[in-house]
Every structure is written in C-alpha cells, then in structure tokens.
Amino acid sequence: MKKKTFQEIEKKWQEKWWKSNIYHADTDSDKEKYYVLVEFPYPSGQGLHIGHARSYTFLDVYARVKRMEGYNVLYPIGWDAFGLPAENYAIKMKVNPNVVVDQNIENFRRQAKSMGWSFDWEREIKTTDPKYYKWTQWIFLQFLKNGLAYKGEAVMPWCPKCKTICANEEVVDGKHERCGTPVSKKKASQWWFAITKYADRLIEDLKYVDYPDFVKASQINWIGKKEWADVTFKIDNSEESFTVSTTRPDTIFGVTFIVVAPEHPAIEKIKHLIPQQYKEDVETYIEKALNKSELDRISEGREKTGVFTGLYAINPINNKKVPIYVADFVLMSVGTGAVMGVPAHDLRDFEFAQKFDLPIIRTIKDPENGDAPVDSKEKVYEGWDGVMINSDFLNGLSPKEAKEKVTEILKEKGLGKSTIRYHLRDWSFSRKHYWGEPIPVVYCDKCGMVPVPEEDLPIELPYVESYEPNEDGESPLANITDWVNTTCPNCGGPAKRETDTMPNWAGSNWYYMRYLDPHNDKEFCRRDILDKWMPVDIYDGGSEHITLHLLYSRFVYKVLYDLGFVPGPEPYKARRIHGLVLGEGGVKMSKSLGNVINPDDMVEKYGADITRTYLMFMGPYSGNAEWSNKAVEGVRKFIERYYSLVEMSIKNPADVEDIEVTKELHRLVKFVKDNVLDFKFNTAVAKIMKFVNSHKNIRLTKSQAEILLKALAPFAPHLTEELWEKLGNEFSIHQQLWPEIKEEYLTDKIIEIPVQIDGKVRTVIKVPKEASENEVWERFKKSEAFSKYLNEKSVKTKKYVSGRIFVVVTA
Numbered sequence: 001m002k003k004k005t006f007q008e009i010e011k012k013w014q015e016k017w018w019k020s021n022i023y024h025a026d027t028d029s030d031k032e033k034y035y036v037l038v039e040f041p042y043p044s045g046q047g048l049h050i051g052h053a054r055s056y057t058f059l060d061v062y063a064r065v066k067r068m069e070g071y072n073v074l075y076p077i078g079w080d081a082f083g084l085p086a087e088n089y090a091i092k093m094k095v096n097p098n099v100v101v102d103q104n105i106e107n108f109r110r111q112a113k114s115m116g117w118s119f120d121w122e123r124e125i126k127t128t129d130p131k132y133y134k135w136t137q138w139i140f141l142q143f144l145k146n147g148l149a150y151k152g153e154a155v156m157p158w159c160p161k162c163k164t165i166c167a168n169e170e171v172v173d174g175k176h177e178r179c180g181t182p183v184s185k186k187k188a189s190q191w192w193f194a195i196t197k198y199a200d201r202l203i204e205d206l207k208y209v210d211y212p213d214f215v216k217a218s219q220i221n222w223i224g225k226k227e228w229a230d231v232t233f234k235i236d237n238s239e240e241s242f243t244v245s246t247t248r249p250d251t252i253f254g255v256t257f258i259v260v261a262p263e264h265p266a267i268e269k270i271k272h273l274i275p276q277q278y279k280e281d282v283e284t285y286i287e288k289a290l291n292k293s294e295l296d297r298i299s300e301g302r303e304k305t306g307v308f309t310g311l312y313a314i315n316p317i318n319n320k321k322v323p324i325y326v327a328d329f330v331l332m333s334v335g336t337g338a339v340m341g342v343p344a345h346d347l348r349d350f351e352f353a354q355k356f357d358l359p360i361i362r363t364i365k366d367p368e369n370g371d372a373p374v375d376s377k378e379k380v381y382e383g384w385d386g387v388m389i390n391s392d393f394l395n396g397l398s399p400k401e402a403k404e405k406v407t408e409i410l411k412e413k414g415l416g417k418s419t420i421r422y423h424l425r426d427w428s429f430s431r432k433h434y435w436g437e438p439i440p441v442v443y444c445d446k447c448g449m450v451p452v453p454e455e456d457l458p459i460e461l462p463y464v465e466s467y468e469p470n471e472d473g474e475s476p477l478a479n480i481t482d483w484v485n486t487t488c489p490n491c492g493g494p495a496k497r498e499t500d501t502m503p504n505w506a507g508s509n510w511y512y513m514r515y516l517d518p519h520n521d522k523e524f525c526r527r528d529i530l531d532k533w534m535p536v537d538i539y540d541g542g543s544e545h546i547t548l549h550l551l552y553s554r555f556v557y558k559v560l561y562d563l564g565f566v567p568g569p570e571p572y573k574a575r576r577i578h579g580l581v582l583g584e585g586g587v588k589m590s591k592s593l594g595n596v597i598n599p600d601d602m603v604e605k606y607g608a609d610i611t612r613t614y615l616m617f618m619g620p621y622s623g624n625a626e627w628s629n630k631a632v633e634g635v636r637k638f639i640e641r642y643y644s645l646v647e648m649s650i651k652n653p654a655d656v657e658d659i660e661v662t663k664e665l666h667r668l669v670k671f672v673k674d675n676v677l678d679f680k681f682n683t684a685v686a687k688i689m690k691f692v693n694s695h696k697n698i699r700l701t702k703s704q705a706e707i708l709l710k711a712l713a714p715f716a717p718h719l720t721e722e723l724w725e726k727l728g729n730e731f732s733i734h735q736q737l738w739p740e741i742k743e744e745y746l747t748d749k750i751i752e753i754p755v756q757i758d759g760k761v762r763t764v765i766k767v768p769k770e771a772s773e774n775e776v777w778e779r780f781k782k783s784e785a786f787s788k789y790l791n792e793k794s795v796k797t798k799k800y801v802s803g804r805i806f807v808v809v810t811a
C-alpha cells in the first residue's frame with residue numbers, strides 16, 4: 001500500500017474536524033472560559049500572507065495548549081471587510097464590492113482551513129453583513145443619544161480629480177492614494193465621536209491591563225496630556241499682545257524670540273503695526289506656508305523657515321525685548337499657536353536660532369554639559385534635571401521648582417495661567433464613500449436631524465451602478481434618490497437620509513463582542529454571555545494597530561460600559577505584539593523583489609504541519625524573523641524523524657519502559673507548556689527537536705508515545721492526530737488533557753543554588769535544573785532563610801542567574 005502523504009493526512013483530519021466541530025466553544029459550558037483573539041483580517045484580493053499565517057499559528061498553538069489545560073477556549077475569526085481597497089477596486093473594475101469581498105473571503109477561509117487553525121467556524125462574522133452592521137449602527141445611535149456623536153465642520157483633504165473629500169488616511173505624501181493627485185483643502189461637515197471626553201480615563205485605566213510598555217506608551221503619547229503655561233507677551237509700543245504656550249515656563253529667562261503660526265488669527269489684528277519694509281515678505285511667507293500640509297511643516301530634519309515681522313515682544317518676567325517671527329513649524333492646532341523661542345532647551349528652537357542668528361541663553365546647568373555654551377545640537381538640554389542659572393531670582397532652583405514659581409508670578413501679574421492640553425482630537429467618524437456602514441439618521445425640513453428608530457435598523461447599503469462620488473464631492477449614495485428620499489420617523493413628512501458612511505474603524509472596534517453571540521438579532525450580544533466571557537484574555541496584533549485601533553476600541557467599550565451594556569472598563573486583559581516575517585537576508589518581502597512566500601505554496605510543498613512548525617521555530621514571537629529555505633528543510637527533516645520515531649514505536653513498542661526516557665518526557669512537556677504560555681514558541685519547538693534528535697533509534701512504550709504526541713500536538717495538529725489514531729486511541733488528541741506532569745520526575749536533575757541577600761550568601765536551596773526565576777523564588781520563600789533574612793523587608797530587586805545564583809536586594 002502506498003504511503004499517505006502528509007497533505008493527504010492533513011486533508012482527512014481537517015474534514016473530520018470541521019464536520020465534528022471539535023473547536024467550537026460551547027457558550028454554556030461549566031468549564032472555565034479562556035478567550036484568545038487575533039486581529040481579524042481585511043480580506044484583500046492577494047489572500048492570506050505569510051505574516052497572517054505566522055500570527056494565527058502563534059495564537060492557535062496558544063489556544064490549543066489552553067484547551068489541553070482544560071479551559072473552554074474560544075478562538076474565533078471573521079472579516080473586516082469594509083474599506084477603501086474594495087471600493088477602489090470596485091470603481092476600477094465596475095463590480096459591486098459585495099461580490100469581490102465574498103470571493104476574497106472564500107479564498108481566505110479556504111487558506112485558513114488548509115493551515116488547520118482551530119477557529120470556531122460557527123462564530124465567523126463579517127462587518128459588511130447587514131446582520132452585523134445593524135449593531136454597528138445601533139452603537140452609533142447610543143453615542144448620538146448620549147451626546148457622544150455630533151456633527152461639525154472640519155477642513156478636510158480634497159481631491160480635485162476624484163472630486164471627493166478624502167479621509168486623512170487616504171492621503172499619502174500629500175497625494176490622494178487612489179489617483180496620485182496632490183490634494184488641497186476644503187471645508188466639509190463631518191460626524192465626530194467625542195473621544196476627548198474620555199482622554200483621562202484612557203490613560204488612567206491602562207493600570208488595569210497587561211500590555212507591553214511600548215504599547216502603553218503609544219496610547220499615552222497619542223493622547224498627549226501635558227501641563228502647559230499660557231504666557232502673555234505684550235507687543236512693544238502697542239496695546240496688542242500674543243499669548244504663547246509652553247510646557248517649560250522655567251526656561252523663560254532663556255527666551256530670545258517669539259514665533260507665531262502663519263494661520264494665527266491675531267496676525268490680521270496686528271498687521272497694521274508691521275513696519276512697511278517687512279509687510280510684503282510677511283504676506284508672501286504666510287501665503288506659501290498655508291499651502292503646505294501640517295505633516296510637511298513639522299516633519300523632522302526639514303530646514304526651518306520663517307520671517308521677521310519687524311515687531312518686538314516684552315518678556316513679562318524680565319521685561320526684555322525679543323523679536324517676533326512668523327514660522328510654519330508652529331501649528332495653530334498645538335497650544336495657542338504661538339511659542340516662546342528658548343534655543344538652549346528646545347531642539348526646534350535651536351535650529352531656528354541658528355538659521356536666523358539669534359542669541360542662545362543657557363538657563364539650566366545640566367548633568368551632561370554643565371554650563372558649557374550651547375553651540376551645537378548635542379548641547380541642547382530638554383530634560384528636567386540640573387539647576388537654574390542665568391535666571392535671576394530662579395538661580396539655584398531645580399527646573400520643576402522654577403516652573404512652579406514662574407507660573408505663580410505670571411498668575412499674580414495676570415499674564416499667565418496653567419492649562420492641561422491634549423494631543424488627542426475628537427474622532428472623525430464619517431467618510432464620503434460608498435463602501436461603509438450607512439449612518440442611521442435622516443434630515444427633515446420640519447424636525448431637523450432625526451435618528452432612525454432602533455427597530456428600523458439595519459439601514460442597508462443600496463445596490464448602486466457607480467461608486468464614484470458625485471460632482472459636488474458628496475458620497476455616491478447621494479445619487480440614489482430612491483434611497484435618499486425617505487419619510488421622517490418623527491412627523492411622517494418628507495426627509496432625506498444621511499449619505500456619509502462610517503469610517504473603516506467602525507466595525508472593528510467592537511467585533512470581539514459579536515463573536516460571543518454572533519447570531520443574536522435582538523441584541524449585539526446577550527448580557528450574561530458578556531459577563532461570562534469578557535474581557536478578552538489575550539489579544540494578538542501587529543505593531544501598526546497599537547495606537548488608533550486599540551484606542552478606539554477601548555473608547556467604544558468604555559462608553560458601552562458607562563451605559564451599562566458591558567461588564568468592565570477594559571475590553572482586553574492582555575495585548576501582545578508579534579514581529580514581522582522578512583525575506584531571506586532580512587529584507588522586506590515584496591512583489592518587486594520576488595521574495596514573497598505564499599502560504600498556499602508552502603502547504604502544497606511541505607504540508608501545513610511543517611509550515612506551522614517552521615513559522616513557530618523561525619524566531620522569537622515579538623522579533624522580526626528572516627525566512628530561510630534551508631531552515632524550512634531542517635524542520636521538514638525533524639518532522640519526518642519525529643513521525644517515524646512514533647510510527648516505529650507503534651509497530652514495535654518497547655517491551656520495558658525506560659524510566660529515564662519517561663522522566664525526560666515529563667520535563668519536556670513541562671518545558672513546552674511553560675514556554676508556549678510565555679510566548680516563547682521557538683524555544684518550545686527547539687526542545688522537542690532536541691529530544692527527537694537524541695533519541696533517533698529508541699522505541700517508546702504506548703504511554704511514552706502518547707506524551708510525545710501531546711507535546712507536539714499544538715504545533716503539528718494533523719500528524720499527531722493521525723499517530724494518535726494509529727496508537728489505537730479515540731478521536732481526538734485535541735480533546736485530551738495535557739499530560740499530567742509528575743513532580744518527582746522533574747526533580748531528578750536537582751541543582752543547588754546559592755541565595756545572596758544584600759551582597760551576602762545566606763543559604764543554598766535545591767531547585768530543578770530548568771526552574772524559572774519564579775519557581776526558584778517560590779522555593780526560596782518556603783526556606784528558613786527567607787523568614788530569617790527577609791521577613792517584613794520589602795524586596796527591591798530579585799534576579800535568577802540561571803543555574804548559578806539567586807540575588808535579592810532589599811529596599
């Protein structure tokens with residue numbers, strides 16, 4: 001009989017898994033829940049890429065280990081299918097986005113199944129399904145009802161060729177992404193979500209979650225909460241003044257100029273003061289500056305430009321006269337739109353001072369450069385350490401003390417106050433596009449804006465012939481008069497529907513809740529199910545989503561929490577960020593370089609299990625990993641060796657159990673489990689490889705073979721399932737519990753570790769050779785030395801130098 005290929009084995013088990021639905025999470029199970037979430041993909045025409053394949057495998061392995069630990073694990077998948085690429089494709093090819101999206105999803109689903117990921121297919125969702133976006137619209141109505149959604153004007157990018165208002169994310173390098181035409185600006189009415197009302201809580205509540213530090217920092221920086229001082233500088237020889245905003249009032253003795261944003265409304269008021277010989281230059285400069293995008297104006301490394309106004313301002317603290325400039329690196333949208341120039345302690349100010357040959361006064365003797373003259377970029381000091389110098393009555397104070405003192409004096413004089421400001425702006429929540437959720441409001445001549453009643457949801461997207469915006473830049477929906485003209489739910493008179501649609505973030509900020517109750521047509525999710533399953537226990541995603549997606553979804557969840565719809569303030573208990581897959585040699589994968597690895601080709605050539613195991617082995621979870629065909633071959637050899645080791649042991653099992661091998665297997669499964677739960681997938685695989693390589697020619701007993709199968713089952717679910725069956729066991733290995741680990745087998749390799757407390761070795765404890773820092777600590781806690789030397793003292797740091805010493809420093 002011909003031997004089955006790995007691919008044939010994989011097909012057989014996939015069919016059986018999907019048919020028997022063994023990865024379905026039963027909502028009403030008594031087992032403890034565990035919710036594993038990966039960011040759902042945008043189903044593009046290219047299909048799944050290898051980066052998706054890697055991150056879905058990471059979390060699949062994790063979910064499988066959790067299942068084998070006895071948890072009721074939910075690992076769902078769906079499709080984030082609204083968005084610009086589908087709309088752009090529809091415009092180009094003249095097909096309805098629905099058709100394209102469904103084709104793409106079918107391809108993604110086929111690929112996902114071919115990789116053997118243990119998704120709960122009964123819970124599959126897509127954001128473009130009216131049964132789904134009914135609830136996206138319902139959430140919008142809750143925001144509207146509670147004053148958190150409003151309509152307001154905004155200056156938006158405008159593409160003169162497509163005649164459309166563009167979303168900010170559609171503008172790349174100042175050009176419209178769809179057609180490459182440089183965009184200009186146009187005022188337009190927009191829907192907004194009042195996320196700024198939640199700014200403080202979005203910072204504070206980070207204390208409840210387990211996110212990597214850089215993810216928390218990214219949330220905090222984007223919100224950008226800072227204490228500013230607004231300081232009034234009077235214009236010399238006039239009654240007019242400018243209010244500058246600064247986060248560093250302590251450096252006020254170092255001010256050598258003032259800079260005002262070109263769009264500052266006060267410029268108009270002081271124009272008549274500008275001496276004749278400067279007027280033309282100032283006007284020309286302002287006109288030029290206003291045509292640049294904000295991003296261009298503030299981008300780093302760009303040479304500073306500006307123009308002197310011929311006017312001077314008076315420093316309210318030391319009454320010195322300083323020149324006033326207009327320069328485009330200052331934005332009206334930041335602070336008051338005017339800044340005080342302190343070149344010794346601000347890099348941008350330093351660059352400006354160099355360009356215009358302005359004086360530089362150091363006011364902080366800092367720990368790095370002391371009081372050396374600030375004659376190069378490296379000597380600019382922006383920190384808060386050191387002492388004040390060249391600052392009259394502030395000399396000798398710390399910058400923080402000086403800041404308080406200056407703010408106090410300015411307040412007394414009526415020339416300054418402190419203000420809390422945020423970088424965060426309200427969230428623009430409408431687009432002039434077809435392919436998005438219709439916004440459920442109508443406009444009535446008599447009643448004004450009227451929300452669509454909840455019982456009338458969903459407002460479905462109508463089928464249209466053309467997806468281009470109309471001549472006035474309105475959404476293509478505006479052309480469908482049948483759809484636009486409706487009756488007012490309030491008075492029954494004629495009304496018109498809102499033709500803007502929601503942005504592509506709308507469906508992705510609450511999808512993780514819909515998985516919990518995907519077929520419910522009465523609520524977005526039943527409350528008792530939310531109580532049981534939220535928050536998500538672990539959420540994996542890419543580093544491109546650690547700012548906005550995370551912030552928006554946390555915000556929406558908080559609003560629903562305040563309205564009593566969900567059980568807690570945060571949707572995700574823990575967030576992890578995977579690295580990228582790079583091509584051979586560490587370069588980015590790209591079509592033009594011809595180094596793109598397609599998961600389909602890998603499955604065809606090697607099968608899913610070798611592909612999965614290689615993806616886990618190729619490098620650490622959070623680092624970027626380089627593709628290597630040689631290493632893929634190495635993994636193929638390992639899997640074949642593993643397969644034949646177990647197969648041989650099934651045909652011809654060991655007569656007597658070698659207890660040393662059993663002990664090693666116990667240590668192996670413990671290591672694999674601990675490392676997977678610690679997101680060290682690569683070291684877990686390496687350990688199994690090592691075991692197989694050092695036991696090539698042995699035979700295992702049935703129970704030994706079972707342990708070895710379970711160790712690899714999360715990585716290579718198909719082949720281990722096949723061998724499990726060959727061993728005479730019942731379907732399925734993936735519904736078995738993880739092998740019970742015998743403590744006495746682990747303690748075989750016991751080593752002695754000296755424990756050093758505050759520089760002195762106080763005791764020696766016995767620990768398993770592969771104990772983690774936490775395990776060593778736990779064992780030490782049970783020792784006499786612990787109560788003798790550490791009782792009631794608080795520990796400042798502890799560190800386990802693996803296999804050598806445990807070091808404790810007390811506070």
Ligand SMILES: [Zn+2]
Nearest residue numbers: 159162176179
């Ligand atoms: Zn365009």
Ligand SMILES: [Zn+2]
Nearest residue numbers: 444447488491
């Ligand atoms: Zn009406």
